[in-house]
Amino acid sequence: MSVLLNQGPNRFSLTHDIELSTLKDTKHSLILDIQDEVEASLKVDLAYGSTLDMFCFNTSNQLNTQEIYTLNQDSVLNLSYGDLTQGETTRTVMVNLEGQGSQVQLSSATLISKNTDLKYQFTHKAQHTVGDMKNYAVMIKDGNLSLYAIGHITENGAYSETHQSTRVLNLEGSKKAAVYPHLIIDNNEVQASHAESTGQMDDDHLYYLQSRGLSEAQAIRLMVKGYLSSVTENIADASLKDLILEQIDKKVEEIC
Structure with missing residues (x-):
């Protein structure tokens, strides 16, 4: 199915293969709901000068998606993922910056309790x-994560920038977190960086919150919410940001 996005807010569910596109010099926001069991492909084409703020909200039991985003000249993609699920997730995302001056900001917040x-x-x-x-992941009981973060600047990509950071928080009982950052640089006139950190809950911070009257479980939930809420940093749409924070709050209460 092919869909031309309306200007302004859009919302629908991902249930099957879909292709989305924009018109020249337009602005859009999109909430993509993912529920139940889904295996689908998603293709998004951003026209010259268009902007898309997109949030993929995953509460599915099982997810397998292949996503391709094509950014034409001076287009902007602000892409956020909220994987707040107790199911298995497999996702491949390819963002092709085809046009001069195109930009992408990708943020992901993932609660991991199964294979991801x-x-x-x-x-x-x-x-x-x-x-x-920017990727933020919280490993909870029985969680298993494999994450590849790849930035490739081709020989035609002079004066471009690609940056990536991944932070993983391990809670007690999680299995394994494997993060693979890659930078592939085929042009010397560029800027590129990557950062990765994996760690446990900060005991001092946890103790401080408990000293303020919170139980250990309440303190952990508060820290996890703060950690995952970082995914909203680059979202300009205030209503979309509020929705994401509300869903993070709700799901952390359910799962943690």
Whole structure:
């Protein structure tokens, strides 16, 4: 199915293969709900000068998606993922910056209690393109994470930037978190960076919150909410940001 996005807010569920597109010099926001069991592909094409703020809200029992985003000249994609599920998730995301001056900001917040396989890749194919990726993951009991974060600047991508950071918080009982950051640079006139950290709950912070009257469980939930809420940093739409924070709050209360 092919859909031309309306200007302004859009919302629908991902249940099957779909192709989305925008018109030149337009602005859009999209909430994509993912529920039950889903296996689907998603293709998104951003026209010249268009902007899309997109939030993928995953509460499915099982998810397997392949996603391709094509960014034409001067288009902007603000892409956020909220994986607040107790099911298995497999996702491959390819963002192709085809046009000069195109930009992507990708943020992901993931609660992991089952097998979760994620691959996010930016491919810079034109000059003056910018990609910034920020991943936040919380490992809870029986969680298993494999995450590939890839930035590729081709020989045609002079004066481009690609940056990525991944932070993983391990709670007691989680199994394994494997993060694989990759930078592939085929042009010297670029900027690129990556950062990755994996750690346990901060005992001093936990103790401080308990000293203020919270139980250990309440303190852990509060810290997890704060950690995952970082996914909203680059979202300009206030109503969308509030919705994401509300859903994070609700799901953390249910799962943690």
